[in-house]
Every structure is written in structure tokens, then in C-alpha cells.
Amino acid sequence: MxxxxxxxxxxxxxxxxxxxxxxxxxxxxxxxxxxxxxxxxxxxxxxxxxxxxxxxxxxxxxxxxxxxxxxxxxxxxxxxxxxxxxxxxxxxxxxxxxxxxxxxxxxxxxxxxVVMFSPEDLELVKGSPSARRKFIDSSVSQLYPRYLTSLIDYHKALGQKNSLLKVLRAKGAKSDMMLSVWNEQLAAEGEKIIKYRTDFVKLINNFSAAIQNEISGEKLQISYMPGMRASGDDKDSIYEYLEKNQRREIDLASAQVGVQRDDLHITINGSEAKIYGSQGQQRTSALSMKIAQADYIHHIKSxxxxxxxxxxxxxxxxxxxxxxxxxxxxxxxxxxxxxxxxxxxxxxxxxxxxxxxxxxxxxx
Ligand SMILES: Nc1ncnc2c1ncn2[C@@H]1O[C@H](COP(=O)(O)OP(=O)(O)OP(=O)(O)O)[C@@H](O)[C@H]1O
Ligand SMILES: [Mg+2]
Incomplete structure (x- = not known):
């Protein structure tokens, strides 16, 4: 193109x-x-x-x-x-x-x-989880409009849930029917989001590992780190997990679990890149991931x-x-x-x- x-x-x-x-x-x-x-x-x-x-x-x-x-x-x-x-x-x-x-x-x-690559992207590995989620989201939504729709719907529901949690906290409530309604919606969209993200991470892992190997001979590995510990990836398991957290989320007046907390776990030669990687290794990994983003689009769309x-x-x-x-x-x-x-x-x-x-x- x-x-x-x-x-x-x-x-x-x-x-x-x-x-x-x-x-x-x-x-x-x-x-x-x-x-x-x-x-x-x-x-x-x-x-x-x-x-x-x-x-x-x-x-x-x-x-x-x-x-x-x-x-x-x-x-x-x-x-x-x-x-x-x-x-x-x-x-x-x-x-x-x-x-x-x-x-x-x-x-x-x-x-x-398009794939945009600017100096801030070199922070992809050592930066905050939100940068890595943006990396996933901008890659996947370019190819799958339905992913973007789910993401938008998820964040709308999450916004509503967070407003409700503040009200419930102020009232000193312990649980709430309406909270379950939002959780149901979050679970339904969350299931779809997780599916797309899982598929994406598998591919990006393969592509970036090959690139990193060519650049530096190191073994780069990227895996999906879910923002919740639900018993499964289906909406029922997610819903059940969100519901279990009602009390804690009301106490903290904000949503604590869900795909909005997803991250990528990145290792170089087996150790976590964010913690143990040198500045140069982190930047090389970020470069590999950005080139892999372009390879991913090419792979899906030819x-x-x-x-x-x-x-x-x-x-x-x-x-x-x-x-x-x-x-x-x-x-x-x-x-x-x-x-x-x-x-x-x-x-x-x-x-x-x-x-x-x-x-x-x-x-x-
Ligand atoms: N809405 C606007 N109307 C007029 N000028 C604008 C507007 N927004 C930004 N600019 C001007 O655009 C210029 C910045 O453009 P740009 O970011 O493309 O620069 P650049 O050539 O990439 O610079 P650098 O090498 O520093 O990155 C600035 O002079 C800024 O004042
Ligand atoms: Mg510039």
C-alpha cells in the first residue's frame, strides 16, 4: 500500500x-x-x-x-x-x-x-502498561473494526461503572444490582477484546522474536498479561470474577480489574526486560516490536x-x-x-x- x-x-x-x-x-x-x-x-x-x-x-x-x-x-x-x-x-x-x-x-x-514510529515508542518496553495497550489497540483496530467497536463500548460501560462506584462508596453500599448490569456488559465486551488481544500477541511474539534475533541474536519473548485472574476467558468466568470484586471496587471507588489493566510481559533471554534489560536491550526490543507491528498488518491484510x-x-x-x-x-x-x-x-x-x-x- x-x-x-x-x-x-x-x-x-x-x-x-x-x-x-x-x-x-x-x-x-x-x-x-x-x-x-x-x-x-x-x-x-x-x-x-x-x-x-x-x-x-x-x-x-x-x-x-x-x-x-x-x-x-x-x-x-x-x-x-x-x-x-x-x-x-x-x-x-x-x-x-x-x-x-x-x-x-x-x-x-x-x-x-500506517505504523507511526517516534522516539517515545522506544519507551514501549520500559514505559507504562498504557503504552503497551495502545500498541495492541492501534494495531488490532486498524484491521478489525469490530475490535474498535468493542473497545469503545467497553470504555463507555467502564466510565459508567466508575461513576456508579463513586456514588456507592459515598452511600456506603456493599453491593448493587446496577453494578452487576455494568459488569455483565464489561464481561461480554471483555471476552471479545481478550480473544483479539490473545491472537495478536501470539503473532507479534513470533514476528518480533525473529527480528530481535536478526538484530542482536537475543531471545525476545512477548506474552499477554491479563488484567484479571478470572478462571477462564469466557464471559461467564469474567462476569463471575468482576462480581467477586464488587466489595473491593466499591471500597476503592474505582474499577480495579478488567481488560483496562491488561499488559504485555516482555522477556529478553528469559529475564523481564522492564526490570533487567539494559537501556540498549529495551530500545532494541521496542524497535523489534514496532517493525513487527508492520509485519503483523502485512500478514493479516497482505x-x-x-x-x-x-x-x-x-x-x-x-x-x-x-x-x-x-x-x-x-x-x-x-x-x-x-x-x-x-x-x-x-x-x-x-x-x-x-x-x-x-x-x-x-x-x-
Ligand atoms: N494550529 C496551528 N496553526 C499554526 N501553526 C501551528 C499550529 N499548530 C502547530 N503550529 C506550528 O507548527 C510548527 C511545528 O510543526 P512540527 O511539529 O511539524 O515541527 P517539526 O518540523 O516536526 O519540528 P521538530 O524538528 O522540532 O520536531 C510550530 O512552529 C508550531 O507553532
Ligand atoms: Mg517533529
């Missing part, structure tokens, strides 16, 4: 710009704060429906303007797509793919597949996703940089950097120099 052109109007610091990409490596370079990441962000939005870094869509509209327009041409092995998006100051968002309006986020997700590498080369040592360079040579990547020397150029590489929200130079 590849993108051929991106148009931006009133997006971040861009007034009006059209960029034609190479189907291989695209290097987006320039000084700090000129608008390099803004380009990756624009592409990412078409895949995930929202920015990887903005809290609200309003931040994306150029200062002083009322709306922003973006359009993206992309292609997979079956057909060509034109996606268009309009973001309005009042918070409304309008997305069309091939002129057909998309009404639900879960409907947008499976058209364009389309390799577009890689968005934000300032990552300067964070990697020469060996890892070389490994990544050979891995992406025949794929489409958009790489931002302040320094073009770190990036391997081939005949297919296109370079874009960015200054103050404009492409000021383009070279093949």
Missing part, C-alpha cells in the same frame, strides 16, 4: 500545499518547528481518524482560520482511493473516501494502514502499511539504523529528520525540505 499525494489547506502551519510522494523512501527534512511532523500527522489522521498527538481536532486548524481541509490519494493492490477530510472549528469533522461519507470511526480504520518514522534515526545507533534501513528499502516510508546524513538514499528516494509550513525544495 502507498500514498501518492497529500494536499493540505489551513492545516497546522500549512496554508496551502500539495506533496507528491515517492512509493519508496521520502525524507522530510528541515530545522526544528518548521512543519515536518505536521505532514506525518496529516497522513496518520486518515488512518486513525485522529491525530497521534493533538488532544482536540481544533488544534489542527491553522491559527486564525475556521476550518482545515486535507486530501490524500492512496493505493493498495486492489484499487485507488481518494480520501478527503474537513475539520471545522466547532468540532465537526467530515470524512469521505471515494466521495462516500464515513459516519463511524470504525468504518474509516481499515482503509489506510498489504504492507506505510511507515511514518518521526525523527527516529538520530535515536538509533549505527547497527540498528542499518537494520531498519535494509528492512524498509522496498517499502514506502516517510521519514522526518533535521539531518539527512543519517538516512540511506537510493535512486527511489525523494527529499523534501520544509521551511515554515512550505516545501521549499524537492529532489529526487
Amino acid at each position: 502507498y500514498i501518492s499525494s497529500l494536499s493540505l489547506a489551513n492545516f497546522r502551519n500549512y496554508t496551502s500545499e500539495k506533496i507528491e510522494f515517492s512509493p519508496y523512501t521520502n525524507v522530510i527534512y528541515g530545522d526544528n518547528a518548521q512543519g515536518k511532523t505536521n505532514i506525518l500527522e496529516a497522513v496518520y489522521i486518515f488512518s486513525q481518524g485522529r491525530s497521534h498527538r493533538a488532544k482536540s481536532d481544533k488544534e489542527l486548524i491553522k491559527f486564525g482560520e475556521d476550518f482545515s481541509r486535507l486530501s490524500l490519494d492512496f493505493h493498495d493492490s486492489e484499487r485507488d482511493y481518494t480520501a478527503a477530510m474537513q475539520l471545522m472549528k466547532n468540532g465537526r469533522k467530515n470524512i469521505k473516501i471515494n466521495h462516500v461519507q464515513i459516519t463511524k470511526l470504525s468504518k474509516l480504520m481499515n482503509y489506510l494502514n 498489504e504492507y502499511p506505510i511507515l511514518l518514522l518521526d525523527d527516529i534515526m538520530s535515536e538509533l545507533d549505527i547497527n540498528r539504523r542499518m537494520y531498519l534501513s535494509q528492512k524498509i528499502r522496498d517499502k514506502q516510508v516517510l521519514i522526518t529528520s533535521t539531518d539527512t546524513d543519517l538516512i540511506e538514499s537510493t535512486d527511489n528516494t525523494k527529499l523534501f525540505k520544509i521551511k515554515n509550513g512550505s516545501v521549499v525544495r524537492e529532489e529526487n
